[in-house]
Amino acid sequence: MPVESPMLHAVAVGSVDDGKSTLIGRLLYETGHLNADEIAHVEEASRKRGRKFLDLALLTDGLRAEREQGITIDVAYRSFDANGRRILLGDAPGHEQYTRNMVTAAAGADVAILLVDAKNGLTSQTRRHLAICAMLGVEDVIACVNKIDLVDYDEGRFTELADELIAASESVDGPRITAIPLSALEGINITERSDKLGWYSGPTVLEVLHDLDRLIAEEAFRMPVQWVTRHDEGGADVRALAGRITSGTVRVGDEVVALPGGKTSTVSAIDVLGESRDMASAPLSVALHLATDIDVSRGDVIAPVADPPQVATRVKATIAWLDETPLSAPARLEVRQSARLVPAIVEELHERLDLDAMKHEEADALEANDLGIATLMLAQPLAVQPYAVNREMGSLVLVDPGSNRTVGAVMVTEVLDS
Amino acid sequence: MSTLTELSTLDVLEAEAVHIIRECAAECERPVLLFSGGKDSIVLAHLATKAFAPAGLPFPLMHVDTGHNFPEVIEYRDWYVNEIDERLIVASVEDSIAQGRVQDETGPRASRNRLQTTTLLDAIAEHQFDACFGGARRDEERARAKERVFSHRDMFGQWDPRNQRPEPWSIYNTKLRKGEHFRVFPLSNWTEIDIWAYIQREGLSLPSIYFAHEREVFTRDGMLMAAADFVERLPGEDTFTETVRFRTVGDATCTACTLSTASTVEQVLAETRESDVSERGASRADDKTSEAAMEDRKRGGYF
Incomplete structure (x- = not known):
């Protein structure tokens, strides 16, 4: 049975100065997640900078360099409750040079809060962020038409921008858009409505976050093995496979296969952190006991015999390049997927995505913050699926074995052999 | 099961x-x-x-x-x-x-x-x-x-x-x-x-200073500090006895306590939900030196 997720991963995105940090400050403030001393701190920091108002951006822009430059550099995470549902919100940087941090924050997000300046309208960065959300499979976007006070709370201007946003998302086959006119500064339509926008009858940001349907455990069962536990039980050596269920549900009696090896067995017991259960679903951490002692080690994926992922040594994928040193093919790197690390070669770079013109173009290299399509060859077979089919099985990270840096985020689009 | x-x-x-x-x-x-x-x-x-x-x-x-x-x-x-x-x-x-x-x-x-x-x-x-x-x-x-x-x-x-x-x-x-x-x-x-809800759910025990107790304290920078041999007091920092608990546990020279009568996990949880001051704001002198x-x-x- 599908289970409603008690926790929602959200990310706030948009151009610089569209007011993301202010909105987050407001959300925390109005849901009671800001304490008196934190507000006093923001007041003092605002005064020091000659601000005549409470600059809530100073709350999440926590690093020295951010405060000095008045911009967000890295993702800040804050938690709050939307009428009983936990929201884990990442505040992603708007500057183009920090797009890689936006990719980090938006990967795995259920919903994006996209800020648009009512006066300036959509920017190339707005479209870029929409395209990245589309690529990362973010299903819902709350499009906040912010600073509505600066356009005299005009309904016509809001409708115009809402239509543009919907069209922009449709053009990239992107997420569902819920557009909301608001003023982060005045605190309108974040948790409270205002007479100034009497013409607006839709939901507030908090209402959307609370009401959004997010069911988990709908896909096929997958569990990457993190750790094989062994212990002595009355003289018998008992083995269990510890890991976190990344999708679906597993039940005692299920026929399962360990990939890429391909050995099969039956689930004989499920231990959910000390409690024996007859079934368990994502995203729980469990230890599975199998009826027979098959060869399984860290990095293997446990899946139903009836519905396994593919096993492949070549994949086609979208790469978000995160490193300052450009990527050009062929490149020897390492691929990390959940609990497995394998050497890989970026065989061929097919194209680069021009997010401003929304078109694909030929490219010899990917620069930092670029997105492109490439073929990867893997040194060992990997249990893998297209990202659009199963997020966890189709998401990879590229590591440079020379520098140890995380250089790319990868979404598999096509499994080339099996 | x-x-x-x-x-x-x-x-x-x-x-x-x-x-x-x-x-x-x-x-x-x-x-x-x-x-x-x-x-x-x-x-x-x-x-x-x-x-x-x-x-x-x-x-x-x-x-x-x-x-x-x-x-x-x-x-x-x-x-x-x-x-x-x-x-x-x-x-x-x-x-x-x-x-x-x-x-x-x-x-x-x-x-x-x-x-x-x-x-x-x-x-x-x-x-x-x-x-x-x-x-x-x-x-x-x-x-x-x-x-x-x-x-x-x-x-x-x-x-x-x-x-x-x-x-x-x-x-x-x-x-x-x-x-x-x-x-x-x-x-x-x-x-x-x-953290408190999980401590309650799992039935974990904690050091006693997390719960209300009587302690000799003095006031510094608007916070209540525990009197201890190794903490030198400034003139005017006289000690008195209060019923307090600690929200964080760190070095005694820079960890303050708060007035409280909460003596169980349930009561602490209720108090934390009502609190208008953050944990570090209430108890850490070391964070106040600069932004x-x-x-x-x-x-x-x-x-």
Whole structure:
């Protein structure tokens, strides 16, 4: 049975100065997640900078360099409750040079809060962020038409921008858009409505976050093995496979296969952190006991015999390049997927995505913050699926074995052999 | 046997923390769990035991002891380690002082809080630890809100907040050069209330100073500080007795207490939900020195 997720991963995105940090400050403030001393701190920091108002951006822009430059550099995470549902919100940087941090924050997000300046309208960065959300499979976007006070709370201007946003998302086959006119500064339509926008009858940001349907455990069962536990039980050596269920549900009696090896067995017991259960679903951490002692080690994926992922040594994928040193093919790197690390070669770079013109173009290299399509060859077979089919099985990270840096985020689009 | 029908926020946070702990234990050569006897590190140690049960922990615990801790906490620390039957390493700031690695501060504002960094980094080097589990949470402080789950430290123990490794989809890059290490934060996404709710759910015991008790205190910078032999008081800082509890447990020279009559986990939880002051705002004098006090200390290798 599908289970409603008690926790929602959200990310706030948009151009610089569209007011993301202010909105987050407001959300925390109005849901009671800001304490008196934190507000006093923001007041003092605002005064020091000659601000005549409470600059809530100073709350999440926590690093020295951010405060000095008045911009967000890295993702800040804050938690709050939307009428009983936990929201884990990442505040992603708007500057183009920090797009890689936006990719980090938006990967795995259920919903994006996209800020648009009512006066300036959509920017190339707005479209870029929409395209990245589309690529990362973010299903819902709350499009906040912010600073509505600066356009005299005009309904016509809001409708115009809402239509543009919907069209922009449709053009990239992107997420569902819920557009909301608001003023982060005045605190309108974040948790409270205002007479100034009497013409607006839709939901507030908090209402959307609370009401959004997010069911988990709908896909096929997958569990990457993190750790094989062994212990002595009355003289018998008992083995269990510890890991976190990344999708679906597993039940005692299920026929399962360990990939890429391909050995099969039956689930004989499920231990959910000390409690024996007859079934368990994502995203729980469990230890599975199998009826027979098959060869399984860290990095293997446990899946139903009836519905396994593919096993492949070549994949086609979208790469978000995160490193300052450009990527050009062929490149020897390492691929990390959940609990497995394998050497890989970026065989061929097919194209680069021009997010401003929304078109694909030929490219010899990917620069930092670029997105492109490439073929990867893997040194060992990997249990893998297209990202659009199963997020966890189709998401990879590229590591440079020379520098140890995380250089790319990868979404598999096509499994080339099996 | 029960069937899963509903999932709570705590279930998700617990599953995430266990995933991180198992990942680090599998990938790193010599991890250690930093254990202060404070509530966050107690929750962390409890999660670690659950992650590997019925087997024991594949790593030891380590306490950086300033020598200025509350005796109730040290007593609890030793009791707990004995209770879970695991190994504890104690790295002592007093040893660092005796060895001339650091110099004890003097005067009424003296604190060993800053000195801990050297002791910690020396212990990491001595034991060749390549990962230290910490109980820090993102809701505690602005700089922490920016920190990754697997937070890289260079050979000098330094954190470079402008150059952190991206962690998309909770995939952690655990590669290190020799001499470098990670600080790993399984409780990153927990809040103070989650910690108390989990302590309640799991029936964990805590050091007694987390609950209301009578104590000799004095007022400094608007906060109530515990009177102790090693804390020199300024003129006018007279002591008096109050019913108080501690919201955090750190070095006694810079950890303040709050007026409270909450004597059970349930009452503390209710009080925390009502509180209008953050945990660090209520109890940490060390964060008030500048706007970026925590970032600056973290850059240097602090917890």
